[in-house]
Amino acid sequence: MIQSIPTIDICTLADDIRQDEILISRFANYLEAHKNLFFPHRHSFFHLVLFTAGGGSHTIDFEKFEVNAGQIYFMVPGQVHSWNFEGFTDGYIINFSGSFIQSFLLRSGYLDNFSFLSSTNPGDGVINIPADHLPAIVTLFENIVAEVDHQRALGSDMVKLLMLQVFILLGRIQGKDESRGKQGYNHTLIRNFQKMIEQHYIDVKLPKDYAEMLYITPNHLNAVCKDVLGLAAGEVIRNRTLLEAKRLLTNPKLSISEIAFTLNFNDNSYFTKFFKKSEGITPEEFRKKTLNNKS
Known part of the structure; x- marks a missing residue:
């Protein structure tokens, strides 16, 4: 990484x-x-x-x-x-x-x-x-x-x-x-899900794959995520990828293509579309805004 x-x-x-x-x-x-x-x-x-x-x-x-x-x-x-x-x-x-x-x-x-x-x-x-x-x-x-x-x-x-x-x-x-005590099982499941995302978010993108690792159905995982986090399981995974993208964008020495490759996107345009859909601005615009704020 x-x-x-x-x-x-x-x-x-x-x-x-x-x-x-x-x-x-x-x-x-x-x-x-x-x-x-x-x-x-x-x-x-x-x-x-x-x-x-x-x-x-x-x-x-x-x-x-x-x-x-x-x-x-x-x-x-x-x-x-x-x-x-x-x-x-x-x-x-x-x-x-x-x-x-x-x-x-x-x-x-x-x-x-x-x-x-x-x-x-x-x-x-x-x-x-x-x-x-x-x-x-x-x-x-x-x-x-x-x-x-x-x-x-x-x-x-x-x-x-x-x-x-x-x-x-x-x-x-x-x-x-x-x-948390009353909903121990659900919170434990979410913690395990989040830990797995932290380990695999670059290579594993789909909720069904995490559900398989957790020995539950995708529908069950999605229902628990919505109940505890207020988010769909897929959104939790995408948010972790988005966070890492933001972190990498603070390094002006990395090109957008290098960041897309690091995060396992097929091409630069797909990464840009993913980022803009979540943030409302392109990766380049986010980088300029962040670096200007830092300076």
Whole structure:
């Protein structure tokens, strides 16, 4: 796969290369240390930021969100984002590998209960915390920072416990934890479908092929997608291809033909027709618009 956007590892951001599973910092300090991270990039790890001050915007997979105090956002590995802050911006940042938390849990799929840790939809990862819940969340982040600063015995375990408290409180705020429990089978099926798409979207384009891999009928897959996601199964597959096309188009060194070939389209014209049908503009127009916004 041609990579158009740089991928950042935790070890490249930490002063101590041994801290390859987690990085915790006050956000203003993080921004000062990594001034070059305003450009579009992706991470190989989970990434979360709680804003306590600041303005401007940030973008996750080409969807723009306004920065507000009391907002927290999550990104799963592979998503692309950039920042355009206005004025002094502060809060907390935690970068962590999936294994950091999972090593503490007996249930391997526990983190999938939280949409902000399992969904690739940018909107699921951005939460504006109600004012009456914010003090409790901020206190948890302060305790996490204190554990890192003081390096107490079993500090790593305490950080994991505090992070789980953050996740559970945010899950309650979102109000999705109960509905997920009631519809466990459907949500598990959708998660598996999305994981398969992530692995095969270049080579496998048809819902019937995914249904076969999931040991269900195409009609069943389509019905569950419409029930849980509000989209047909084919649209879910096309959206993932479209997202990768957008990511590749941010690299001006790649021709439209090269991108079409990378995404397994038969020819350039078919790719252009596919893209314009979804976005309303051609790939060339999208590229010009995106690069102008970046500059």
